[in-house]
Amino acid sequence: MIETPTKIKFATVWLDGCSGCHMSFLDIDERLLDLGDKIDLVYSPLVDYKDFPDMVDVTLIEGAVSNEDDLHKIKKVREHTKLLISLGDCAVTGNVPSMRVPFGIEAVMNRAYTENVTRNHQMPTNGVPPLLPRVRPVHEIVKVDVFIPGCPPPADTIFFVLTELLEGRQPDISKLTRFGK
Amino acid sequence: MATVKTFKINDEDVSGREDETILQIARENDIFIPTLCNMEGLSSVGSCRLCLVEVKGWTKLATACVTKIQEGMEVYTDSERLREYRRMIVELLFSEGNHICAVCVSNGRCELQDMAQILGMNHLVVPYRRPNLKIDASHERFINDQNRCILCTRCVRVCDEIEGAHTWDVMGRGIEATVITDLNEPWGASQSCTTCGKCVQVCPTGALFEKGKSVAEMSKKREFLPYLTSMRGNGKAK
Amino acid sequence: MAINMDELKERVVASQEADAQFTHSIRVCMASGCLSSQSDLLKKELEAELKKRGLEKTCQIKGVGCFGPCANGPVIAVEPNGPMYQEVKVTDIPAIVEALDTKPVEKLVLPTDTPFFNRQVKIVLENSGKIDPESIEDYIAAGGFEGLVRALHEMTPQEVIDSLTKANLRGRGGGGYPTGLKWSTVAKAEGAHKYVICNGDEGDPGAFMDRSVMEADPFRVLEGMLIAGYAVGADYGYLYVRAEYPLAVKMLKAAIRQATKQGFLGKNICGTPFSFEVDIRLGAGAFVCGEETALIASIEGKRGQPRPRPPYPAESGLWGYPTLINNVETYANIAPIIRRGMEWFHDIGFHKNRGTKVFALSGKINNIGLIEVPMGITLREIIYDIGGGIPNGKAFKALQTGGPSGGCIPAEHLDTPISYESLSQLGSMMGSGGMIIMDETSCMVDVAKYFMEFCMDESCGKCVPCRVGTAHMYDLLSKICDGSATLDDLALLEQLCDVVKNTSLCGLGQSSPNPVLSTLRYFRDEYMAHIVEKRCPAGVCKMKHAVEA
Numbered sequence: 017m018i019e020t021p022t023k024i025k026f027a028t029v030w031l032d033g034c035s036g037c038h039m040s041f042l043d044i045d046e047r048l049l050d051l052g053d054k055i056d057l058v059y060s061p062l063v064d065y066k067d068f069p070d071m072v073d074v075t076l077i078e079g080a081v082s083n084e085d086d087l088h089k090i091k092k093v094r095e096h097t098k099l100l101i102s103l104g105d106c107a108v109t110g111n112v113p114s115m116r117v118p119f120g121i122e123a124v125m126n127r128a129y130t131e132n133v134t135r136n137h138q139m140p141t142n143g144v145p146p147l148l149p150r151v152r153p154v155h156e157i158v159k160v161d162v163f164i165p166g167c168p169p170p171a172d173t174i175f176f177v178l179t180e181l182l183e184g185r186q187p188d189i190s191k192l193t194r195f196g197k
Numbered sequence: 198m199a200t201v202k203t204f205k206i207n208d209e210d211v212s213g214r215e216d217e218t219i220l221q222i223a224r225e226n227d228i229f230i231p232t233l234c235n236m237e238g239l240s241s242v243g244s245c246r247l248c249l250v251e252v253k254g255w256t257k258l259a260t261a262c263v264t265k266i267q268e269g270m271e272v273y274t275d276s277e278r279l280r281e282y283r284r285m286i287v288e289l290l291f292s293e294g295n296h297i298c299a300v301c302v303s304n305g306r307c308e309l310q311d312m313a314q315i316l317g318m319n320h321l322v323v324p325y326r327r328p329n330l331k332i333d334a335s336h337e338r339f340i341n342d343q344n345r346c347i348l349c350t351r352c353v354r355v356c357d358e359i360e361g362a363h364t365w366d367v368m369g370r371g372i373e374a375t376v377i378t379d380l381n382e383p384w385g386a387s388q389s390c391t392t393c394g395k396c397v398q399v400c401p402t403g404a405l406f407e408k409g410k411s412v413a414e415m416s417k418k419r420e421f422l423p424y425l426t427s428m429r430g431n432g433k434a435k
Numbered sequence: 436m437a438i439n440m441d442e443l444k445e446r447v448v449a450s451q452e453a454d455a456q457f458t459h460s461i462r463v464c465m466a467s468g469c470l471s472s473q474s475d476l477l478k479k480e481l482e483a484e485l486k487k488r489g490l491e492k493t494c495q496i497k498g499v500g501c502f503g504p505c506a507n508g509p510v511i512a513v514e515p516n517g518p519m520y521q522e523v524k525v526t527d528i529p530a531i532v533e534a535l536d537t538k539p540v541e542k543l544v545l546p547t548d549t550p551f552f553n554r555q556v557k558i559v560l561e562n563s564g565k566i567d568p569e570s571i572e573d574y575i576a577a578g579g580f581e582g583l584v585r586a587l588h589e590m591t592p593q594e595v596i597d598s599l600t601k602a603n604l605r606g607r608g609g610g611g612y613p614t615g616l617k618w619s620t621v622a623k624a625e626g627a628h629k630y631v632i633c634n635g636d637e638g639d640p641g642a643f644m645d646r647s648v649m650e651a652d653p654f655r656v657l658e659g660m661l662i663a664g665y666a667v668g669a670d671y672g673y674l675y676v677r678a679e680y681p682l683a684v685k686m687l688k689a690a691i692r693q694a695t696k697q698g699f700l701g702k703n704i705c706g707t708p709f710s711f712e713v714d715i716r717l718g719a720g721a722f723v724c725g726e727e728t729a730l731i732a733s734i735e736g737k738r739g740q741p742r743p744r745p746p747y748p749a750e751s752g753l754w755g756y757p758t759l760i761n762n763v764e765t766y767a768n769i770a771p772i773i774r775r776g777m778e779w780f781h782d783i784g785f786h787k788n789r790g791t792k793v794f795a796l797s798g799k800i801n802n803i804g805l806i807e808v809p810m811g812i813t814l815r816e817i818i819y820d821i822g823g824g825i826p827n828g829k830a831f832k833a834l835q836t837g838g839p840s841g842g843c844i845p846a847e848h849l850d851t852p853i854s855y856e857s858l859s860q861l862g863s864m865m866g867s868g869g870m871i872i873m874d875e876t877s878c879m880v881d882v883a884k885y886f887m888e889f890c891m892d893e894s895c896g897k898c899v900p901c902r903v904g905t906a907h908m909y910d911l912l913s914k915i916c917d918g919s920a921t922l923d924d925l926a927l928l929e930q931l932c933d934v935v936k937n938t939s940l941c942g943l944g945q946s947s948p949n950p951v952l953s954t955l956r957y958f959r960d961e962y963m964a965h966i967v968e969k970r971c972p973a974g975v976c977k978m979k980h981a982v983e984a
Contacts, residue, residue: 105298108319109321115297118295118327118329119329164319165320194313195299195310195313197413243743244897245898246938263742265745282934282937282938286899286900290903293899293906322930324907324910326907367738369896370893370894370895371896371902372894372902373896
């Protein structure tokens, strides 16, 4: 992509989620090319930049805040983003990742690394960020500017929100998506 | 002989019998007032508080499902203040249980999910409580998942008022309140349950559902209710 | 039995003559407060001591209801004109008996020429500490049943109601609804039956007025209900008393038994066509059952939950019949008004607030106990004159009135004369009469948290805003108290207060934000200190500095 000053800097971030929201974003299909004229994807699991840039205009967040890595990441993203969008139920509500909360961390870790492992089960000691006791939606940690619920939000809705925002309008998506499907 | 009262809803002239409620007349006139606990054919308890409306000259909000109409009253069903209160009430419901729409049998057919969308509630300002609640799958045909219960007590009422079994009731108080079968025994062990399934069909969410149903597969059949209540000679909610 | 006024007067004389046989009378408080410091044992030992000295024919021992200074129990009084003794122990008994005809036992004397005693005006508590609550003769000797007999023989039901309206009596349960108007609504309502209910489900933290009245003067409550039954046309009454008040229940049961035996309850009372029966129902520990529709559901044997009003109980109450509900103190005011006349009552108090109010003083105050004061007295007079001020040289901070539905009143409003209106203008309410005094060592956020925890625990769970809203408000207050809250949390707390207040189904839910709202109104700086500076000005709250993720 060729950088021009008129393009807005755009990022997507993946916290605790299934990547379904990113898939739905890709389902915008050929209209991605239109978007590409207006945005510059500066950080995303879809591209290879390693560090979050100094200042981004719009960031889409998929996933809930589940572990210390997520927590650290989301605070940094917020600091360096003008407009933060919670994309999908995990970011907006906690959704499926939050279902572990009532059981407690120990029970969940045991289920994942002991009970369901047939050979050489062991708890991870490094490389896996520690889980937080409570899974939080993004806006419980940092300020979020736009919410797009849905599991996942339809590609059309994502496209609509982005194009409306690019045109400088506040999108009303209450008819286009909701919690779940 | 009941007398007829004329009054206004949202500045529109409407009329009804004196024993009818604001909600009934609003529905007759296609004026939308949100409700979750109310169900035509069952008694009204006024517990979800979504149907609160403003009445000119009244200091307090009126519960539309139980407030009888009065001559000349001026009812307003849709102010910014009411919308805010309703959004918050739906938020409180979502924060109270564990409503994970994406994996729910009632996804796409749930009254709570619908209500959030209708009221434009797209995220929660209040924190999620994430309680640890029980799932009772002891019944041969049905499941009771307390994570999805909003305590509307439709199951309690349909079981008592229509089926006459009174298997369901409420136990505990405050945030600990929960619906129970018999004296808090497993549903499958209930001596009083007739397995009629009416509770499952009136449940607004995926709290009560049929076994064997997967995500988004549970649709509720409620045709029996108007039929049975008309048989009983009580077509209107009390 | 056709009891009329003449016969009643004869019985008064007879009981006075019986009392005159004794040269001395020792009254021992047998109410819950003094009982908890073994006044029953004291009474037994006193009787034994008198018998040992052969004085049982000249000195009478009487178990009576509350004298007022509950923190100084056990309290006894020696008559005639004798001293009042406090914190009496069994070992003090010989000295007390010896001093019957001589100078009082100095170290035990409770001075009675103090504002605590002489600034009070007693109507509801006039028999409290004077008569034996288990003796109908004692009650009659003190003018008991005169009001009933007068109402039945000399007044029409409408005249009874008119007297209450003109006396300007208002409900003592909290809201201050005009009693005459309530009675007249029930009287006009049509129904094959009507019921009279006495709400004795007193449950506010720091409140024990109704308990004292039921323990000290149970016949008075019955007489009030009987007059109500006559006035509104009811034939059955229920006394709904919380099960945590076993002594009150015992006294009321004994009173019902005696009153029935003597023809004041049952068929054709006092030879008139009026018939009335009373039964007791015990509350099972739910605060919400003090709310009238929940109380009715509880008597009906249903889950104690409120239902939306209208219809009001006056129109459709117990089992769908017109029902009159008043609280204990209101009924206790009825007989004196009928006996002494509405003008007498109307002369006490001010403006729309006539008569007296019983308050239970507790917390950081020198004279803890039960008081009865005329309406219109200032809060300062109650706290500093009658209450004797704040102990240990500490500064007064706030007065909590109205229980969990009430609020906290700061020092700058202490000169407010007490009335239903003035207290609600201050963001609190009269309530049933609990007064908790707090000094500088109390943290107002912590106080709000305490009351919110109470409301959360006592919410019945029926309606969404109260069930879930109180839990969230409690969590937010806990966050403020441990220093992990932000200004956004405070904004959310205020938003929830608004929603819960305006959308809850019953009075309990609607008023549950009041302790938060009133402390925010007067002590916002304390909230800010917790949130912004992470500091508790009173040093009560333990701050955890690390903000939880």
